[in-house]
Amino acid sequence: MNRPARDAAPLLSVENLTVRYQLGRGLTGRARTLTAVRDVGFTIGGGRTLGLVGESGSGKSSIGRAVLRLAPVTGGRIVFDGQDTAAFGRRTPLSFHRDVQVVFQDPMSSLNPRQTIATTIAQAVTRHRRLSAAERDREVLGALDRVGLSGYHRDRYPHELSGGQRQRVAIARALAPRPRLIVCDEPVSALDVSTQSQVVNLLMELQRELGVSYLFIAHDLEIVRHISDEIGVLHHGRLVESGPADQVYRHPSDPYTKALLASTLVANPVRQAARTARRRASAGTGIAPGGGL
Structure with a gap:
């Protein structure tokens, strides 16, 4: 997309981030730990998108959870709008929850199956703003319209919607508090190819x-x-390559990025044959990812 930054200062700065999980004690009685993220840094400006890509276990979701204050920050710091989030202490302020929202991979598990769509969105609105019943209803209908759903969806339950519609509801819920940053954690991986494209285009329009x-x-x-x-390309918890999207995509410098690119399926049979050849050539290096990225 390569748009000029809208804000001079970054909205989010992640500096030398390390995330380490405690796994308990093994057979020897020693405490075990798993370092999921190692010394990662990046920034996101206002109105901009940073894409984190990597295979399963690369640490990308742990970074998202750390930004959301759902995973431990063992080292480094996360600065949102000029404030170190570590200064919040144990209790995250409501203003941060308003400004930083999330869209998860599986909306069926993140939406309350016992609540109508209207109730789900209304709760996200009224948690942060005092509204009359009429104002709340207008907000719900506006949120549905914004993500391409109709007013009659308001009285439906999650199981009555398709996967793509449920993800649109999850996006509407994330947008309802009027956030400044949304963490999109694999938001289209559970959808079919055509629906993936629709949801990605919707996010860009929004x-x-x-x-x-x-x-x-x-x-x-x-x-x-x-x-x-x-x-940013992650491999074993480390940021191995980063830069403008077109540069990383067209001229990758790290062998792992090249392997990731070679493993991506494309509709053009000539390009796909070339990628398959590159993937086979890199298979001997031990870096070509498998099919379950």
Whole structure:
């Protein structure tokens, strides 16, 4: 997309981030730890998108959870709008929850199956703003319209919607508090190809309309390149390559990035044959990812 930054200062700065999980004690009685993220740094400007891409276990979701204050920050720091989030202490302020929202991979598990769509969106609105019943209803209908759903969807339950419609509801819920940053954690990986494209295009349209920033986490470099201004490539918890989206996509410098790109399926049979050949050539290096990215 390569748009000029809208804000001079970054909205989000991740500096030398390390995330380490405690796994308990093993058979020897020693405490075990898993370092999921190692010394990672990046910034996201206002109205911009950073795409984090890597195979399963690369640490990308742990970074998203750390930004959301759902994973431990063992080292480094996360600065949102000029404030170190570590200063919040144990209790995250409501203003941060308003400004930083999330869209998860599986909306069926993140939406309350016992609540109508209207109730789900209304709760996200009224948690942060005092509204009359009429104002709340207008907000719900406006949110549904913004993501391409109709007013009659308001009385439906999640199981009555398709996967793509449920993800649109999840996006509407994330937008309801009027956030400045949304962490999109594999938001299209559970959808079919045509619906993936629709949802990605919707996110891009909403960004142009609202100026919201995205941390977009995915395993598919083709999708990440389409939506992102900048791309960061993660491998074993480390950021092995980063830069403008087109540069990383067209001229990757790290062998792992090249392997990721070669493993991406494309519709053009000539390009796909070339990628398959490159993937086979890199298989001997031990870096070519498998099919379950």
